[in-house]
Amino acid sequence: LAAGRARIAVDAMGGDRAPGAIVEGALEAARELGQDVVLVGDSEVIRRELDRLRADLPVQHASQVVGMAESPSDALRRKRHSSIRIAFELVKRGEADGVVSAGNSGATLALGMVVLGKLEGVDRPALASLLPSLEGRTLLIDVGANVDCRARNLLQFGLMGSLFLQHVLGVDKPRVGLLSIGEEDSKGNELVKRANELIRAGSLNFVGNVEGRDIFLGGADVVVCDGFVGNVCLKLAEGLAEAISRMLRTEFEGSLSSMAGYLLARGAFGRFKKTVDYSEYGGAPLLGINGIGIVSHGKSSPKAIKNAIKMAADFVRRDVNRHLTAGLKANAEMVAKAVAAGAEIG
Amino acid sequence: LAAGRARIAVDAMGGDRAPGAIVEGALEAARELGQDVVLVGDSEVIRRELDRLRADLPVQHASQVVGMAESPSDALRRKRHSSIRIAFELVKRGEADGVVSAGNSGATLALGMVVLGKLEGVDRPALASLLPSLEGRTLLIDVGANVDCRARNLLQFGLMGSLFLQHVLGVDKPRVGLLSIGEEDSKGNELVKRANELIRAGSLNFVGNVEGRDIFLGGADVVVCDGFVGNVCLKLAEGLAEAISRMLRTEFEGSLSSMAGYLLARGAFGRFKKTVDYSEYGGAPLLGINGIGIVSHGKSSPKAIKNAIKMAADFVRRDVNRHLTAGLKANAEMVAKAVAAGAEIG
Numbered sequence: 039l040a041a042g043r044a045r046i047a048v049d050a051m052g053g054d055r056a057p058g059a060i061v062e063g064a065l066e067a068a069r070e071l072g073q074d075v076v077l078v079g080d081s082e083v084i085r086r087e088l089d090r091l092r093a094d095l096p097v098q099h100a101s102q103v104v105g106m107a108e109s110p111s112d113a114l115r116r117k118r119h120s121s122i123r124i125a126f127e128l129v130k131r132g133e134a135d136g137v138v139s140a141g142n143s144g145a146t147l148a149l150g151m152v153v154l155g156k157l158e159g160v161d162r163p164a165l166a167s168l169l170p171s172l173e174g175r176t177l178l179i180d181v182g183a184n185v186d187c188r189a190r191n192l193l194q195f196g197l198m199g200s201l202f203l204q205h206v207l208g209v210d211k212p213r214v215g216l217l218s219i220g221e222e223d224s225k226g227n228e229l230v231k232r233a234n235e236l237i238r239a240g241s242l243n244f245v246g247n248v249e250g251r252d253i254f255l256g257g258a259d260v261v262v263c264d265g266f267v268g269n270v271c272l273k274l275a276e277g278l279a280e281a282i283s284r285m286l287r288t289e290f291e292g293s294l295s296s297m298a299g300y301l302l303a304r305g306a307f308g309r310f311k312k313t314v315d316y317s318e319y320g321g322a323p324l325l326g327i328n329g330i331g332i333v334s335h336g337k338s339s340p341k342a343i344k345n346a347i348k349m350a351a352d353f354v355r356r357d358v359n360r361h362l363t364a365g366l367k368a369n370a371e372m373v374a375k376a377v378a379a380g381a382e383i384g
Numbered sequence: 385l386a387a388g389r390a391r392i393a394v395d396a397m398g399g400d401r402a403p404g405a406i407v408e409g410a411l412e413a414a415r416e417l418g419q420d421v422v423l424v425g426d427s428e429v430i431r432r433e434l435d436r437l438r439a440d441l442p443v444q445h446a447s448q449v450v451g452m453a454e455s456p457s458d459a460l461r462r463k464r465h466s467s468i469r470i471a472f473e474l475v476k477r478g479e480a481d482g483v484v485s486a487g488n489s490g491a492t493l494a495l496g497m498v499v500l501g502k503l504e505g506v507d508r509p510a511l512a513s514l515l516p517s518l519e520g521r522t523l524l525i526d527v528g529a530n531v532d533c534r535a536r537n538l539l540q541f542g543l544m545g546s547l548f549l550q551h552v553l554g555v556d557k558p559r560v561g562l563l564s565i566g567e568e569d570s571k572g573n574e575l576v577k578r579a580n581e582l583i584r585a586g587s588l589n590f591v592g593n594v595e596g597r598d599i600f601l602g603g604a605d606v607v608v609c610d611g612f613v614g615n616v617c618l619k620l621a622e623g624l625a626e627a628i629s630r631m632l633r634t635e636f637e638g639s640l641s642s643m644a645g646y647l648l649a650r651g652a653f654g655r656f657k658k659t660v661d662y663s664e665y666g667g668a669p670l671l672g673i674n675g676i677g678i679v680s681h682g683k684s685s686p687k688a689i690k691n692a693i694k695m696a697a698d699f700v701r702r703d704v705n706r707h708l709t710a711g712l713k714a715n716a717e718m719v720a721k722a723v724a725a726g727a728e729i730g
Contacts, residue, residue: 109570172627182565185573219528219615224455227531227612250616251623266573267613269565270596271620277597278624281518295648302645303636 044354047125047134050079052141063343100124113145126153136330136350154329159366163326173256182269189232198325199260215248215258320345390700393471393480396425398487409689446470459491472499482676482696500675505712509672519602527614535578544671545606561594561604666691
């Protein structure tokens with residue numbers, strides 16, 4: 039694909055603020071970034087939004103919508119014409135190069151895997167999330183695609199996360215850490231202890247076990263964990279950030295001098311909020327599928343959608359999946375040996 | 385034991401600020417709360433601290449100290465005369481009623497279990513931690529005693545956490561949530577799905593699955609998880625709070641008006657910091673051992689130690705272990721039935 043020609047299919051129906059915020063975000067990507075997009079969903083609804091914005095963008099009709107609370111298996115079986123599915127089918131038919139959805143994330147994961155299949159050498163695709171850290175950012179992988187994992191899955195998550203950072207975000211030799219409850223190799227549950235051995239034997243820039251605190255304080259560029267732990271972490275961080283911000287607000291409302299202080303300090307708060315704002319990154323890439331899928335937050339703003347579309351397009355242009363396939367292949371022999379040697383049982 | 389006569393053995397050698405902060409905290413507990421304490425550790429060192437503070441408290445000599453980085457198994461095998469061990473032995477001999485240690489937490493867990501044994505009906509003792517929430521506080525259990533768990537362990541953690549909140553902190557019918565990655569019963573890994581069934585069958589005030597965000601936003605009084613997940617959560621929360629506070633500080637240093645704002649708002653920050661300050665709670669109770677052990681943070685201040693001693697004494701006075709034993713017994717038959725029915729395999 040020529041640079042700039044990546045075409046991104048955007049699920050216009052998914053997310054708490056769909057279709058309005060989604061269509062607006064796609065429009066910003068088209069206008070500000072010159073990005074080629076196609077909006078997927080109920081064409082009447084989408085046309086109405088475009089009219090409201092006095093704009094025009096390509097639309098692909100999809101007659102069904104997966105609800106935010108629907109189970110992925112229901113979405114797979116009963117919604118053959120959902121906007122998420124049609125978006126992935128555009129990629130499969132070569133009519134688009136990547137998908138962005140802020141809709142039901144479980145359904146997006148499942149449909150991405152079912153419609154596009156997995157990359158060669160990938161046992162389990164994984165969802166990666168960029169989180170702010172004092173050093174800039176940390177990629178946490180997996181944040182929810184695989185709740186029960188084997189050690190080899192964690193190794194592959196590390197590989198995929200590392201190659202993504204390297205090729206999409208230009209991080210040189212990303213440092214990969216394994217999320218555990220102590221830095222020593224002997225610390226952790228059975229899964230993590232086995233994964234530590236396996237990752238250490240691989241070709242990654244492995245910095246060993248890291249702890250929950252390191253995700254935000256820095257020390258590793260990629261932090262590897264199973265999807266249950268990663269999802270708990272993601273939501274815990276969201277909840278804590280919200281709780282801290284609400285507690286601070288309550289405190290500031292307590293007295294006139296604090297209120298005055300708050301007003302003076304507002305600029306600092308604004309800049310801080312931007313630092314921890316996930317919409318700067320736009321979405322979480324689903325790594326390991328034979329195509330490109332970005333899962334955006336359900337509450338995505340137009341800006342988050344625009345940035346997710348940008349991430350998907352960069353993903354295409356940098357040909358990340360070719361790098362992933364090559365990287366996985368280079369490590370496959372080592373994994374096979376380790377498995378044969380019994381390092382991987384669980 | 386008569387009210388007020390609980391005697392707490394305090395490990396004077398454990399923690400980053402030992403012995404100074406520990407001896408000071410014990411002294412505050414004695415003077416401000418009329419608490420009966422005994423300081424355990426190198427008697428010469430402790431006497432020197434007491435002299436410095438112009439105070440006197442009972443001292444029990446212990447010739448060894450477990451280092452903060454030592455493995456629990458080394459502490460068990462090689463340190464027969466460690467201050468932590470001697471403290472638990474005082475409880476075993478009936479010369480003290482509970483232990484507080486800010487030292488090596490793994491060693492404290494291991495020694496508490498080995499020296500005192502488990503309560504009848506407890507398969508695995510667990511470490512519980514009180515975290516601040518918008519509703520007040522949430523008890524997270526287990527935060528590190530058991531990295532690989534079975535469903536029945538999680539049920540028992542829920543029972544113990546619930547009884548602790550009820551009898552030590554006076555929470556009426558504590559709401560128990562199971563930490564998962566979605567509120568539906570079907571969400572979670574294998575362990576959590578089985579635990580959900582088991583806890584639902586029990587006699588707890590079970591509110592179902594909760595997510596990471598609920599720990600800080602509220603919705604459950606007790607949040608149950610395995611010790612790996614709980615420890616990751618605890619350290620993640622610590623790291624995120626630290627990162628947010630450092631990012632805010634950097635922002636405030638950026639301009640004169642923000643600095644002025646910060647100075648005006650300082651009171652609000654101070655009150656906020658107090659809300660999230662673990663030293664208000666003092667420590668994490670080790671629930672399920674045949675005795676009382678409170679694990680304090682390695683960085684404990686005198687105030688944190690004082691509050692941990694108060695928690696241990698309340699634990700004794702409210703006779704929590706009798707309530708725990710009775711509660712576990714009342715649920716034992718249900719667990720046995722569920723296990724026999726195959727609800728518990730993993």
